[in-house]
Amino acid sequence: MVDFTLTEEQQNLREMAHDFAVKEIRPVAWDYDREGTWPQDIIEKAWEVGLMNSHIPLEYGGPGAGFLDGCLIEEELAWGCSGIQTSLACNGLASTPVMLGGSEELKREYLGRLIEAPLLASFCLTEPDAGSDVSGMRTTAERRGDRYVINGSKCFITNGGYANWYTVFAKTDKDAGHRGISAFVVPRDAGVVVDKKEDKLGQRASNTATVSFTDVEIPAGNLLGAENEGFKLAMMTLDRTRPGVAAMAVGVARAAFEFATNYSRERVQFGVPIAMHQAVQFMIADMATDIEAARLLTWKSAVMLDQGQRNTLISAHAKRFAADAAMKVATDAIQVYGGYGFIKEFPVEKLFRDAKIMQLYEGTSQIQRLVIARETLLPRHAQESQTVAV
Numbered sequence: 001m002v003d004f005t006l007t008e009e010q011q012n013l014r015e016m017a018h019d020f021a022v023k024e025i026r027p028v029a030w031d032y033d034r035e036g037t038w039p040q041d042i043i044e045k046a047w048e049v050g051l052m053n054s055h056i057p058l059e060y061g062g063p064g065a066g067f068l069d070g071c072l073i074e075e076e077l078a079w080g081c082s083g084i085q086t087s088l089a090c091n092g093l094a095s096t097p098v099m100l101g102g103s104e105e106l107k108r109e110y111l112g113r114l115i116e117a118p119l120l121a122s123f124c125l126t127e128p129d130a131g132s133d134v135s136g137m138r139t140t141a142e143r144r145g146d147r148y149v150i151n152g153s154k155c156f157i158t159n160g161g162y163a164n165w166y167t168v169f170a171k172t173d174k175d176a177g178h179r180g181i182s183a184f185v186v187p188r189d190a191g192v193v194v195d196k197k198e199d200k201l202g203q204r205a206s207n208t209a210t211v212s213f214t215d216v217e218i219p220a221g222n223l224l225g226a227e228n229e230g231f232k233l234a235m236m237t238l239d240r241t242r243p244g245v246a247a248m249a250v251g252v253a254r255a256a257f258e259f260a261t262n263y264s265r266e267r268v269q270f271g272v273p274i275a276m277h278q279a280v281q282f283m284i285a286d287m288a289t290d291i292e293a294a295r296l297l298t299w300k301s302a303v304m305l306d307q308g309q310r311n312t313l314i315s316a317h318a319k320r321f322a323a324d325a326a327m328k329v330a331t332d333a334i335q336v337y338g339g340y341g342f343i344k345e346f347p348v349e350k351l352f353r354d355a356k357i358m359q360l361y362e363g364t365s366q367i368q369r370l371v372i373a374r375e376t377l378l379p380r381h382a383q384e385s386q387t388v389a390v
């Protein structure tokens with residue numbers, strides 16, 4: 001049976017996240033965007049009420065919520081402000097490799113830190129010359145006795161300037177391409193240096209930084225999964241986090257759609273509200289369909305994870321479709337506002353800027369298409385690669 005009804009618990013969770021977005025995020029979102037204000041106050045409040053780290057299992061002190069539950073939260077908070085929500089959600093990205101490949105000791109220590117205090121963690125995969133092409137990374141981790149020594153630099157790191165610890169991908173075998181990458185937990189106090197904070201087009205309240213590692217030594221036990229299994233760990237992580245990005249894209253699209261529909265009811269041209277003109281109605285109709293379809297794909301990609309199924313294909317469908325939908329809906333929302341949509345005094349230009357990153361981070365829309373084409377032409381077994389060697 002296919003049933004799209006949320007449980008009472010899920011409905012309550014969604015309502016709670018929505019209330020939080022209305023009371024704590026929306027009132028400051030446009031100011032924080034303008035100034036590029038770091039939302040420390042909101043992070044602390046969200047952590048306090050349990051809207052962060054929803055994915056951390058009960059055994060490590062977390063709420064142990066499912067992937068669909070996480071998507072419900074992500075859509076609502078991103079409806080409030082996707083920049084702020086990106087900062088709130090990033091712990092999920094950083095801690096997924098720990099949950100998938102960390103030793104018991106690592107999980108207790110590092111997942112525990114996120115539960116005990118409103119701390120942040122970052123996921124360090126991208127480098128200046130290795131974005132879509134993950135295996136082109138140059139950061140190295142050299143084994144010396146019971147330590148690894150890390151050297152290199154990572155860019156576009158969400159929350160990089162504020163993280164307490166980092167999940168870092170590095171080459172342990174420089175000549176082995178994707179089979180020479182390993183993943184590690186690196187505490188900030190091991191010597192991580194934050195080099196640069198980016199000044200961005202959108203999601204300006206989130207922190208995006210370059211972090212570098214110069215002879216940063218960590219215990220060998222901080223390796224996640226087996227040595228040289230890091231690429232797979234990164235891919236498995238992205239399969240699990242792309243539904244959340246898709247949910248955020250739905251949240252941004254919904255926000256733009258609501259502003260546009262309300263405005264179309266008020267703005268009078270040719271003697272009637274512009275909502276009476278079919279040209280505008282068709283734009284509103286297309287926005288509504290895109291949002292509905294994007295949410296269905298998002299939920300499907302999350303439910304598959306909750307059912308323990310491999311979701312690589314659907315996750316890429318969801319991320320690609322929802323990101324492109326958010327961009328289109330935000331663009332059309334400006335169109336509905338006409339010239340006013342282009343002015344910073346009105347709300348939709350922020351959403352247009354925020355939507356753009358959805359097509360870029362956690363895999364561009366082109367990378368999602370590449371994954372979709374591969375999974376369609378050369379499908380992998382549904383249960384394949386659900387675990388990593390530790």
Ligand code: COS
Pocket residue numbers: 123125126131132133134135178179231232235236238239312361362363364367370371385
């Ligand atoms: N789950 C588990 N294993 C996976 C996997 C997945 N979703 N996708 C690929 N793999 C495995 C493959 O099975 C293959 O294993 P073997 O070494 O046993 O052959 C290996 O990983 C390599 O796979 P593939 O040949 O598909 O890798 P490519 O180098 O061609 O690259 C893309 C694959 C381009 C899809 C990948 O590099 C990617 O996702 N890039 C985008 C990265 C990204 O999203 N960056 C954003 C920054 S992170 S916020």
